[in-house]
Amino acid sequence: MSTAASTEACSTSRRMSIGMLYVDLGIVTRPQLFEALVECARTRCTLPAALASLGYL
Known part of the structure; x- marks a missing residue:
């Protein structure tokens, strides 16, 4: 897995x-x-x- 893909996966997991x-x-x-x-x-x-741009926050 590339560093970018690994970083994106971590970022997605953190967002979730x-x-x-x-x-x-x-x-x-x-x-x-x-x-x-x-x-x-x-x-x-x-x-x-x-969330803010969608009006939820």
């Missing part, structure tokens, strides 16, 4: 962990989290930035 914390705290729902993760992948932004 943070996202599940948001779900547990009741900040967002699972569908909103999924939409934000797709937005992160598309625009390469952070999870909070994606």
Whole structure:
């Protein structure tokens, strides 16, 4: 696995962990989290930035 792929996998895993914390705290729902993760992948932004741009934060 290349360094870039490894870094991306780690980053995605970290985003998912943070996202599940948001779900547990009741900040967002699972569908909103999924939409934000797709937005992160598309625009390469952070999870909070994606949630904010989608109007969830």
